[in-house]
Amino acid sequence: MRTICFYFQVHQPLRIKPYRFFDIGDDHYYWDDYSNKTIMRKVAQKCYLPMNALLLDLIHQYKGAFKVSFSISGVCLDQFELYAPDVLDSFRKLVDTGYVELLSETDAHALCSLKSKAEFTKMINVHREKIKKHFNGYEPKVFRNTELIYSDQIGAMVADLGFKGILTEGAKHILGWKSPNYVYHNAIKPDLKVLLKNFQLSDDIAFRFSNKTWADYPLTTPKFVNWINAIPKTEETLNLFMDYETFGEHQWAESGIFEFMKALPGAVFEGSDFGFSTPSEVLDSAKVIAPIHVPTPISWADEERDLTAWLGNDLQDEAFEKLYQMESLVNQVEDEEIKRDWAYLQTSDHFYYMCTKFFSDGDIHAYFSPYDSPYDAFINYMNVLSDFILRLEKKHKEQLKSS
Template identity: 65%
Template structure:
């Protein structure tokens, strides 16, 4: 409703884009049809673009090109059915991308993809330009400005953050500090940023409501959809991504989903069934096969306990990663039994045969689970000791240097929506903003002071 109100207020000046997985749309069909209707209303405005992704919000692009293409095509049909748009831009699950995934995306007919502006792939380059795929230069690549995106998505309500409180005016001031020659600021964030990650009482909705007015009043930026950015801007260079990246955690890699043996075991177990499941004409089996591929299952099994540990636990319905693994493998065990019964050919000699084999796999990892638990307990204990030492040191410092003062120097982060993009205005006339995924383009004729 907020986004629809902004579009009604600013018309075509305000643009936004969404990436809604097929399984999410299915949930809306079953449990929240009124939310689905709200997305349809946004689609009718002509100011909202719906992007393509995998139907199951899966990691299938890492495993099978055939299944990857099948899921993306199925998802595109779902988007066209409900929103009347044939997707032109592709956003892979969790922004997972590599040069090869980009090549496949172009072969499927997409003109652009979205991915993370990770430092380890950009080096000295800025994410605030349009790039192209290293294998096929015809595919354009939009890079997320993760610092500005995460200022909204994760740091907005953090009272210990030196940027708090974040207002629309302050955010636009940061945008205005971007070098004049940089052309686009891509802000991508989860939809649940607004209302779940950042609750209403944090002021997140007030921030979003006031952002367009602040952008138009104080800057030369305007809002564009990803397709418009791809059409209006020329790529400046290739972005080389030989190994997979994502938008998750500090590493910006795959370790959020495939960072330990449990995750690999679970991921391979369900994906090993692909050829057999394809031969079974049973809608229920096909549906459950899709649900079991959803990346969240593997995310819940992550055993990171440091900087990103709190984030993982926040999203985890299980008490710990080990419970998530055992639960998932039990479900897969039952699924394999159903598949075996439905299959005329059965499993080959080298394939898993029954529930007992899956249970043996679980037992195999019990010792590993226990080892990791002990490691976690040791880390927690060491952290407590370290924290105690820090507290003692601070107390001593205060006693011996009562008159000392400290000064904090704050530096601005590089400016970076299942997502908004901002690009510089072409003229000083007023134009609007985006949410989920939005874009703004800078004008060649306008200079900032």
């Protein structure tokens, strides 16, 4: 039987408060607690709580034949603890069914895989410990890098950390004529298996579902099942990867997105030869057909499926380089608040807000940004980073004096 693999990314960044030049050296707290709490509670009510309840009902209704997977960022888990313990409880109930897989990732939803193997490894280990803590000792076996960023070298690092598989984008410029509906393996470390997102069918749900100008609007379950039935019989797995906030936040409840998801498993079981599997189940059962060669990093963002959403202009590059210049010094100081802020400042969203794309993907970037412009995002971030560097250097000097 062929299978559908659902993966949902669950992430909320810690947003930085308005931080002026004159705050540098005076105010060492950077986070907008009011916005973070307000947004978390809003998304909890619109997405996390109702969707978790729906998925739990589907798992029980189909007696485990319906399965999904999640990657929950560490920075999101931290906010669940602070602002939404009810959401954390609802995720635990899902995992406790045994039909929901949790994936590993970088704790702060960071871009460190592009810069520092040491920081990448450390963040993964921190995230592993948080998953163990919150989910009764659960240990993820499959990895999902921030925003599905992947390359041959990143995959090799992930393989060295003991994971059996990784998720990434089925980017057209990488696949060429090949299909994303197979299991591939890393070009350097063949033991690491690679699952590729079918972006066409994933994005039909995640981005086009409520778009009334879309030629295929409205998307119904019979229509979707017809599309998956058109996939050649030799193609074994359909990977549907998307933001969890698709349900109720990006696609509002009024669009019918919850009703669509509620009806989808039954329509699949009744009208196709597809079932549902977790990533680990796919990796354990499906045949690996070939290496996938990705010499330059890809992601699931924007039309280009590259890194330009985060590192595509001078603003982003300057902030990114300045941040990681601090890595060695951060590792030398013994200060939990500094280390916490260092991690949160690495969250990829801060660089996403600085993106200056104004054409095909500009509206998407503006939708997610709390700033009026990319330049405001850059100035605010660099002000905070300037204060962070002052704190860091001061603490380092104090330690040297006392040693």
